[in-house]
Amino acid sequence: MLKNFIEELKWRGLLHDVMPGTEELLLKESVSGYVGFDPTAKSLTIGNLVTVMLLVHFQKSGHKPIALVGGATGMIGDPSFKNEERKFLSDEDVRFNMECIKKQLEHFLDFDENNANNAEIVNNYDWFKDISFLQFLRDVGKHLTINYMCAKDSVKKRLESGLSFTEFSYQLLQGYDFYHLNKTKNIKIQMGGSDQWGNITSGTELIRRKSGNEAYALTCPLLTKSDGTKFGKSEGQNIWLDPDLTSPYKFYQFWLNSSDEEALKNIKIFTTFEREHIENLEKEHLENPHLRILQKELAKDITCRVHSVDDYNQAIEASELLFGKGTFESLSRLNEKTIINIFEGVPQSIITRDIIENSINIVDFLVDKTNVFPSKGEARRMIKSNAVSINKNRTEEDKIVNKDDLINNKYIIVQKGKKNYHLVICE
RNA sequence: GGGGGGAUACCAGAGCGGUCAAAUGGGACAGACUGUAAAUCUGUUGGCGAUGCCUUCGGAGGUUCGAAUCCUCCUCCCCCCA
Numbered sequence: 001m002l003k004n005f006i007e008e009l010k011w012r013g014l015l016h017d018v019m020p021g022t023e024e025l026l027l028k029e030s031v032s033g034y035v036g037f038d039p040t041a042k043s044l045t046i047g048n049l050v051t052v053m054l055l056v057h058f059q060k061s062g063h064k065p066i067a068l069v070g071g072a073t074g075m076i077g078d079p080s081f082k083n084e085e086r087k088f089l090s091d092e093d094v095r096f097n098m099e100c101i102k103k104q105l106e107h108f109l110d111f112d113e114n115n116a117n118n119a120e121i122v123n124n125y126d127w128f129k130d131i132s133f134l135q136f137l138r139d140v141g142k143h144l145t146i147n148y149m150c151a152k153d154s155v156k157k158r159l160e161s162g163l164s165f166t167e168f169s170y171q172l173l174q175g176y177d178f179y180h181l182n183k184t185k186n187i188k189i190q191m192g193g194s195d196q197w198g199n200i201t202s203g204t205e206l207i208r209r210k211s212g213n214e215a216y217a218l219t220c221p222l223l224t225k226s227d228g229t230k231f232g233k234s235e236g237q238n239i240w241l242d243p244d245l246t247s248p249y250k251f252y253q254f255w256l257n258s259s260d261e262e263a264l265k266n267i268k269i270f271t272t273f274e275r276e277h278i279e280n281l282e283k284e285h286l287e288n289p290h291l292r293i294l295q296k297e298l299a300k301d302i303t304c305r306v307h308s309v310d311d312y313n314q315a316i317e318a319s320e321l322l323f324g325k326g327t328f329e330s331l332s333r334l335n336e337k338t339i340i341n342i343f344e345g346v347p348q349s350i351i352t353r354d355i356i357e358n359s360i361n362i363v364d365f366l367v368d369k370t371n372v373f374p375s376k377g378e379a380r381r382m383i384k385s386n387a388v389s390i391n392k393n394r395t396e397e398d399k400i401v402n403k404d405d406l407i408n409n410k411y412i413i414v415q416k417g418k419k420n421y422h423l424v425i426c427e
Numbered sequence: 428g429g430g431g432g433g434a435u436a437c438c439a440g441a442g443c444g445g446u447c448a449a450a451u452g453g454g455a456c457a458g459a460c461u462g463u464a465a466a467u468c469u470g471u472u473g474g475c476g477a478u479g480c481c482u483u484c485g486g487a488g489g490u491u492c493g494a495a496u497c498c499u500c501c502u503c504c505c506c507c508c509a
Binding site: 253256257258259260261262263288289290291292295319322323375376377378381382384385386387416417418419 | 456457458459461462463464465470471472473474475477
């Protein structure tokens with residue numbers, strides 16, 4: 001009943017590094033393993049989703065996944081591969097973020113206590129809050145040398161530019177987490193992104209020295225886009241799991257917009273589809289690339305899981321209208337409720353009715369009244385390069401906007417380029 | 428402590444008294460082509476009431492008809508010698 005977890009990660013492209021003996025252990029018995037999440041924001045991003053998927057597959061392979069939310073470590077800040085010292089988060093922020101993240105994790109893992117390998121969430125603040133500084137230095141600090149700690153790639157960069165004692169200590173805290181979980185919950189393996197390798201091995205080392213137990217580690221690659229830039233951002237914006245921060249429509253669009261190469265890579269990483277199923281999808285895709293099957297399946301699966309089937313359907317409906325054969329006529333036929341649904345999550349501005357009644361030049365409309373563009377120069381440039389549409393019709397610089405442009409006597413749909421919409425509501 | 432080099436638009440980096448709103452490359456955005464893909468090609472990348480005006484070249488002053496460019500002071504970075 002145990003599946004080969006390592007094998008699974010391998011073909012999915014989710015394995016970067018693994019400690020010797022890990023595979024044997026995982027095949028021999030059902031093991032508890034954990035991944036840590038820092039509560040630096042009130043929501044996880046799709047970047048964090050990669051390590052969430054490690055836990056998901058871990059559980060599916062018959063092991064017991066633990067998500068650690070770093071209530072304590074979040075107050076310190078991980079220096080790994082960062083360029084500079086980070087700001088502290090306030091106590092309340094950490095606690096608030098932690099609660100939010102906890103709820104998000106519950107979407108992915110099975111917490112049903114009737115199952116032997118049900119998921120659990122732990123918070124390292126619970127065991128750190130009662131440890132005194134002196135006690136920590138005696139119990140933990142004594143076991144790892146500065147030389148060992150400095151040798152980590154993750155801190156090397158910062159040794160040149162400066163690193164506070166606080167952040168330097170981070171790996172001890174994370175190492176102690178692992179030790180504590182190993183001792184109290186018999187957790188034998190820690191997983192994470194490849195940037196965490198240094199911190200994780202501090203943990204296995206600490207365990208070995210303090211208790212003589214064997215502990216294991218495994219990391220997944222950090223995702224980058226095929227052009228090498230950071231994954232998970234759209235126009236410089238993070239893609240969040242929280243629908244208030246990234247609307248389901250935008251979320252869906254993000255995945256749908258993947259290039260072929262990325263879609264193939266990501267469908268393995270972010271879905272739980274079986275290997276054979278993915279290979280079939282890939283084959284279909286190659287036969288009919290214009291149908292974008294990989295992108296659609298990928299976007300569908302993730303959107304449904306992170307948000308809901310309803311959100312997905314709505315995103316589809318919106319996408320079809322906005323990118324399909326939408327015309328001024330078809331848009332005019334929509335009722336108000338549909339419009340509101342479709343444009344949920346699309347930037348909007350509200351203007352007063354007299355502006356339209358009195359007619360207004362397109363540039364003033366787009367800059368002064370609605371902030372579609374930050375400056376008139378840019379608005380004119382965009383219009384000149386054929387990038388601006390009003391209600392699906394290309395517009396000219398001398399266009400006057402008046403009440404004939406209102407859809408449903410209330411809405412104007414502005415398009416900047418092919419993909420960016422802006423809804424103007426006239427009240 | 429002594430000596431030297433530097434800070435320019437999102438980033439890298441030229442310019443070293445007027446012709447500089449500032450070369451070039453990257454990034455970003457847009458257009459064409461397409462499949463809401465990739466590649467490619469093209470355009471844009473300080474603001475405005477726009478053949479002109481205003482604000483920008485680390486900060487503050489000064490010289491000059493005129494300064495990113497010269498001088499003084501300050502802040503921060505890098506290198507070399509002790």
